[in-house]
Amino acid sequence: MDHMSSNLEDYLEVIFSLESVNSEARAKDIADAMGVQRASVTNALQKLSQRGLINYQPYSSVTLTPEGFRTATRIVHRHKVLYDFLHTFLQIRPEVAEDTACKLEHHIDDESLETLTKFARFIMTCPRTGKDWLEAFTRSCNERGTCTNCSECIKSCLERQDDKCPGSSEPSSKTS
Template sequence: MASASQPLSSSLEDYLEAIYRLLEQDDVARVKDIAARLGVRSASVTGALHALSDRGLVNYAPYDAITLTCTGASVAREMVRRHEALRDFFMKVLAVDPRKADDTACRVEHAVPPDIIDRFVAFMHFAAACPRVGFEWAERFAAYCRHGEDPGRCRECIQEALDSLPKDSNA
């Protein structure tokens, strides 16, 4: 029997995340629902469920509803957090189309360590909360990406920032 502490493959992480989202959405996860969500065959789902069950992450019995163990739910929540943090960063900061941001987050989430994800999240909180930064710059960046040219307000913004600095009375 494999241990829950052993790293999961990207594929098994995807299965666990799919189960979590199905349970969140419909309160039930079945083999056919997981297969449909991931675009795989039922036999592939069954194999993954056995592997996840062996690791103590899911409760699985053929023809029965699939549930997450406490450990499985915790691991799945962390995976969803990583996915959503990356997706939101791609959309809000890099101005990536929502579908492409979601697809990319799904591929990248398996490789980015938790401390880096925490930095993505912290940056977005900072940008949203800081009155000097805000997400206005992200909107300008999105316009820059769409049009491929200087958004035109950079010099004004720099001057506003310089003007807002405290004046040194000794200068």
């Protein structure tokens, strides 16, 4: 199948969302969700129907075909991964992360998305990173606007890590 425009992907994403809540999507609901006129919705629905992604007849509800469901699921997944990374890891405000994820989801390739997913998983599971690491980033970098005193943060983190180290009867001594 040839490349689908960002606009059509957005329609498919909205149809997916409406169908998951209501078991169907109506043109009026799609127009409301996207903030567009019904005529624009009709044109997009015709294009999606021609591609075999939706079941559509004028004045009827819209449902995804199996291929439309697979395509919409991929789009929604890309959006979620990007939003989660922007908001959770980079601490970008939710509304900005949402807007940016919407823009990026149409252009990120599968290899980059998979690598980003692996990186996020690594950050959350590696004992050298994880939740403490994210909290330190938030405190040190985001709250002050710049990350200027990393040595103090690293020293504190290493002390906490030594305290957690199995087999150690006491925290190791540090030299400055």
